Amino acid sequence: MPRFRIPTPTVPAALQPKPKRPGSAQGPATPAEQAAEGGIHVVDWIDERTSLSGGLRWMMFRKVPKGTNWFYTLGSATMFAFLSQAVTGIFLAMYYDPSPTRAYESVRYIVNDAFLGEFVRGMHRWGSTVMVILVFLHMARTFFFGAYKYPRELNWVIGVALLILTMAMSFTGYLLPFDQRAYWATIVGVNINGTGPLVGPYLSDFLRAGPEFGATTLSRFYAIHMMLVPGLIAALIGAHLYLVAKLGTTAPPWLRAKTETKLDEDEV
């Protein structure tokens, strides 16, 4: 008897297993049934050793309150844009060379010669715009719906950190093509950081890898852009989503529960 069972209420009727006709042979008969049995075995084997199914069920079969609408897809769309950036970024990293003498040529190689290079670079470039727009829209949704209020305060704070990190991604990524626009915008940007109080000068020295724009500045931006900040973003998205699943997404604020449904002890 397999231990992992798909909870029946969520499966549409057409997909539910049909009961065997009385009198048919015991055991799996058709190859399709055999394959299904094999699949269940594998899942069982993994689950017996990891107990993943509990967490998965907790995440996937939790209830979403009534009235949830399209505005609630903005968060996951942001996450999807981030994943798209990660994938296209990996392909760009296969060709990119973060040295001041070769960076520009490597990007030109990507655009002119690499297979689908211009397309992938375009996706990465415009994906950043899409992601920034989606972050702001998602933030506006949670703001106007009052979703930052008790008990979701912490999720708002994590969200603001994600917003800042997203902007940091676009700032560090802007330098990498190393064309005129990239270079001069970054010089000015770093200088602006430098005018800040207390940490300002240290921050711009850290970004430049020294008191002036030098040979290692580019590789420093590259490391920040492709390892430090994305790592932080991925970790914070994990925390953000954990809290969303734990606390549940808000219902639209003007919605009231219609009837007093009786609640189980563990749902309150």
Next chain:
Amino acid sequence: MNQLEKEQYLREYAQLKAQGKPFFPYAIAKDSAMAVITLAVIIIMSIVLGAELGPKADPTTTTYVPRPEWYFFFLFEVLRIIKPPEYVPMATIGVPTLCMILLFLLPFYDRGAERRPERRPIATTAGILTIFAMAYLTFLGANAGSPNEIDMAPPSDLKGAALTEWNEGRLVVAQSGCLACHQIGENGNHGPGPRLTDIARNLPAAAIAETLRNPTAPMPSFERLAQEEPEKFDAMVAFLGSLK
């Protein structure tokens, strides 16, 4: 929110949740549809708008306007609006830092129990105003002329060829990125370089030319310009030499 309001909220929420639908497959279906739309938009933008690569970065020939990505325009515009040097750090770091802190702490100072936007007039108005302000600043930033412009009238005693040279010099200086580090009149950044508004009072034109050729780091050298396009270089010196 006091204890009572918190408990009321949790009870109400538990009911709404119990009356809701499971995340899988209902919310997942919407999320997936949105993911497909997102990907389609990115792909279409990539195909239509492409990925242009400008000329290679060249720290010496600096006829280039530093321009950030469009979603930084609003920050950039705050910078342009606040001109007096003593306020510049406030504009660059003060205002954005303050906004970030206000944003971080929002759930801790807005603690009312009400969630409907139409019944939270202060929060809703502030939100809408913020959106309009950012949109307006972005619009201004997008339409701003080159940030490397010097708004300055020529000295009244200049005429003819000298005037043409002065104007040419003003243009070259404006386009050479000097303003990223120097202030000239109303324009430019306050440091790291010294203010050039009345540089000719301390330095004769010959000394200015010498500094342009052999500057102290981090300023870029204009030696190449002097060799390749001497008339531009001379115009630069003439313009800077007039700043008294």
